[in-house]
Amino acid sequence: MRYAARTLFVCFLLWGLQVAASQAQSGPRVGLGLNVQASTEQGVGPGVLLRMSAPINADVSLAIGSSFTGYVLEGQDEASYAFNPQVSAIVTVPIGNAVGTYVMGGVGAYVPFGETQAGGSPTFHLGLGRAWLLRDSSFFVEADPSLVIGETAVDLVLPLRLGIIF
DSSP, rough: HHHHHOOOOOHHHHHHHHHHHHHHSSSEEEEEEEEEETTTEEEEEEEEEEEEEEEEESEEEEEEEEHHHHEOOOOOTTOOEEEEEEEEEEEEEOOOOSEEEEEEEEEEEEEESSSSSOOOOOEEEEOOOOOOOSSSEEEEEEEEOOOEESOOOEEEEEEEEEEEEO
């Protein structure tokens, strides 16, 4: 009886994976964007974003990406920079034929360098975005706040992003 139950469970699991794979989007996608990032430690700065995502099914994707921000608004002598790699799960909720809202969350790192005393730290992020379908790509806007877990304090990083998903 246990063998039959295990076999039935494995068959059901494999069937579920096959259904999920058949409903998945066509393949990996790449997003390029601009961001303005505010940090409680370093101020505000402009930057760029690169993200690659792979669909698991029609609603859920896994993504890996990074942003690079330059806190250069106080001039060259006081400039600092931050590299912010992230791994995310993205859940998309379609709200129309050409518009979707998504929630993303995951982990990453915040690595500042240049004229700063801050050190690299792990991050946890949870954000919200909206994507508009174009012909072969999508336009997106998102806010993805992160908690930066430092040795003695927790800082907040708030990037506001827009870009294109290919």
